[in-house]
Amino acid sequence: MFGVSVVELWPFLFDVLAACMVTIKTGLLPVCFHVGASSSLSTSLTCEQQLSTSTSPDRMVSLHPLLDNGITPGSDSFPGGTLKCLCPSSPVEITLTTNVAHNHACGCSKCWKPAGALFSIVGVVPRDELSVTANGDKLTIVDESAVIQRYACKECGTHLYGRIEKEHPFYGLDFVHAELSEEEGWQEPQFAAFVSSVIEQGFDPAKIGEVRARFRELGLETYDSLSPPLMDAIAAWTGRKNGKLPAAA
Ligand SMILES: N[C@@H](CCC(=O)N[C@@H](CS)C(=O)NCC(=O)O)C(=O)O
Numbered sequence: 001m002f003g004v005s006v007v008e009l010w011p012f013l014f015d016v017l018a019a020c021m022v023t024i025k026t027g028l029l030p031v032c033f034h035v036g037a038s039s040s041l042s043t044s045l046t047c048e049q050q051l052s053t054s055t056s057p058d059r060m061v062s063l064h065p066l067l068d069n070g071i072t073p074g075s076d077s078f079p080g081g082t083l084k085c086l087c088p089s090s091p092v093e094i095t096l097t098t099n100v101a102h103n104h105a106c107g108c109s110k111c112w113k114p115a116g117a118l119f120s121i122v123g124v125v126p127r128d129e130l131s132v133t134a135n136g137d138k139l140t141i142v143d144e145s146a147v148i149q150r151y152a153c154k155e156c157g158t159h160l161y162g163r164i165e166k167e168h169p170f171y172g173l174d175f176v177h178a179e180l181s182e183e184e185g186w187q188e189p190q191f192a193a194f195v196s197s198v199i200e201q202g203f204d205p206a207k208i209g210e211v212r213a214r215f216r217e218l219g220l221e222t223y224d225s226l227s228p229p230l231m232d233a234i235a236a237w238t239g240r241k242n243g244k245l246p247a248a249a
């Protein structure tokens, strides 16, 4: 969803990234939490228990494995790496020659989530920093009518990358799930987007406050679309396109 050209937008993304990183708090609660009849968050269950019973949205909830036990900061100097689908043999592999930016939790129904997770973790890279390096013949586009053409493995269903082919504020950026890499140093999640969208997928609206509270405990702001810097980038692109703002230099 997310054309300013990449050349134009990419430095902006890094500025935003740097600003967001200072908001990440330390000393996070260890959790797998229970959203139940009580409004309190319980830490009494293990992650294994939580994941094994998380099929009902209003019982045990895993936001995402990379969030449930606290956020591990990434590395500013991380150069990128390889992401693989979950097939036990002949996995599809993509290679990124840079770290992700705007990495965030997304609650929308379209982004790929690992089993049991309520949210996806998704970030962006310039499209020319991504290449398919193995078993690309297993890729298929999930929904050709979507703005983001999400390329998934036909066998295991994992989304490898999402690409925008039409005129769009985020044309030139590909969407990826860095958790599909074994390397460490990927940018940590910066915010939570499309939070209310989990309700469309069956999550109890009465419990959404607890989800937002948990994100805040983790130091992540929650939004029901994207973060203000990204919404501002979209609006500026639209303003330039409709002539209300001067064209980019
Ligand atoms: N409430 C909707 C929101 C979908 C949505 O707008 N997703 C955003 C965040 S990934 C987007 O950019 N969609 C464009 C697309 O999926 O092609 C849902 O959950 O399906």
Ligand SMILES: [Zn+2]
Residues within 6 Å of the ligand: 106, 107, 108, 109, 110, 111, 120, 194
């Ligand atoms: Zn999404």
